[in-house]
Amino acid sequence: MLRRTVLSALIAALALAPAPAMAADTPGVTATEIKIGHTNPYSGPASAYGTIGKVITAYFKKINDEGGINGRKINFVSYDDSYSPPKTVEMVRKLVEQDQVAFVFNTLGTPTNSAIHKYMNQQKTPQLFVATGATKWGDPQNFPWTMGWQPTYQAEGHIFAQHVLKTVPNAKVGILYQNDDYGKDYVKGLKDALGDAAKKIIVIEQTYEVTDPTVDSQIVNLKNSGANVFYNVTIPKFAVQAIKKTHDIGWKPVHLLNSVSSSVGVVLKPAGLEASKDIVTARYLKDVTDPQWKNDPGYKEWLAFMQKYYPDGSTVDDFNVYGYTAAQGLVQVLKQAGSDLSRANVMKQAASLKDLGLPMLLPGIKVNTGPTDFYPIEQEQLAKFDGERWVNFGEIYDASKK
């Protein structure tokens, strides 16, 4: 008897399983609202990024207070994924299938975005302006619903390579990098742009793990190799150590510091301003800890925004500039889309940004996209630290032009 009940339940379940329904209108869009999804690590090992989600939420609050975009308010739904890919899949499926968002925006992390890459494209739901520096997000041919945002790590590697080839005769490059994708991408960018000369120019490569206590011994090895260029691919904690140690042991190479750690307040000051002198970096955002922007209208506007809408947020944290700028990029896309907020049109407008300048981008750096160009920000400029602030020099480098 029981067996038969169970069996009939099974058959009924198999027979009646509903076919996936087709939606007529764009989910998440009403006459007065557009619903946008987001995931971010608010907890867990990568929770330092959590502030990006908070600053974006705050910025959309400001937009809504000012009347929204084309009469629609932004309903921004942000979930914690703890930087765990399975959780990202679950949360993004919740956003798309249950919360019915129009699209997801600035989801953070390389492995986390990889986990939803295929899904978003199967769902034909935009995965817009993802917060990662990996190169794979600008592939409109195979993934027409996914678009990157910031300059890729590899592109930055190209810039440094150009600089070395142009300005350092008899260059002998020593590299210190974090042993993961981020570090390897930077190294690959440098090697690609050095071309055949790479084998001869790069004399030593040292790595560290995020869990290592210090990088002191690596710096000593780099010095002993006789390198005269130091390609420093480290996150802030290790950048501080590397700069200090380089100075302490009296090594004076051409010091190329990746933009990840170029904050004056977070890295250079703790490392010592004297020790940081003459370091070269590449940037695309204004450094809020750099005194030269004190009277800049873009900076003042950002500061006023932070004080009013996100008073808990740190005003020396680059991430709060990052999220602010990305949110402004999205607002431009939505403005351009006008009354047609279909997913296809959102994607089309995201791919039609022309020379868009944003207040916290360095002067001269523009956002540009096209049907085959899914890399919005591709420009960076080199800057040298003069002991107090970054001094931009040279042309604005554009990774899209080889």
Add this chain to the structure above:
Amino acid sequence: MTPRARAVGVAAALAVALALPLFVSNFRLFQFTQVAVYAIALLGLNVLTGYNGQISLGHGAFYALGAYTTAIMIDKWDVPYPLTIVTAGVLCLVVGFLFGIPALRLEGLYLALATFALALAIPQILKYFEHWTGGSQGIVLSKPNAPWGLKLSPDQWLYFFTLAVLVALFALARNLLMGRTGRAIVAIRDNAIAAQAMGVNTALYKSLTFGVSAAYTGVAGGLSAIVIAFVAPDAFNVFLSITFLTGIVIGGLASISGAIFGALFIQFVPNWAQDISKAAPWAIYGIFLIGFMYVMPFGIAGAVRLALARLGRRGTAARA
């Protein structure tokens, strides 16, 4: 509880599980598939910790091993996915057994620390063998479609598939634990010396228990790779192992049904916590955890057993 009542309970739970796809969306079904996957992993850990008394803080490593076995076999060699699950289980059985041999010398907290090292090491090991594992980029898989022309969405198919594996493994575990072997396993937990005196080969049983436990967790890992359709080292951090341990304690130590209750808890409670407070979800989670432990010291399964026993007593009293 009488055997008859237990059978009715199991049948009812199974009927609910089978009918679930009729009532819930694909997304919810995906969540319940994850519950089933967790339940298998928790049962594996419960066999080791609950029944045999060996504490493992490193079962996330076996989960990862299973997940990567499945992912690599599908990605590199196009092996049919059911076969990869079996392989994941067998591989973890062997590795777990081998790990169990040196672990024999370690008791209680010392074993917990040794396994904890395993959990700490696994993400870095996975990144090291980049050629196979795809490094921190991970491996992207495709969700399988329903076979034999069944009119099921991939989510529905995977749900039934996982459920079938779960039922088979639970039945197996029940047979194992209720018999001679099970008594030996429990006897070792309660008093190893006495067990040995009665002729139980404690060394062999402990290693075997470790192997079986790892195999269950490996199968769960393999299933998770297919359900999520992606594996990456960041998914298998230390926190996962601790989550498993939380799951079996909340669900009920040394209880088969406890694995399911525990799985429901670790799947849904963090989400509820986030719904309640975005600012401090883990504080809310902590409150839930303390609350559960305070109200149900023997886990959810223990509380259910107690409630049923009380009801049963009242029933007999009324009849008398």
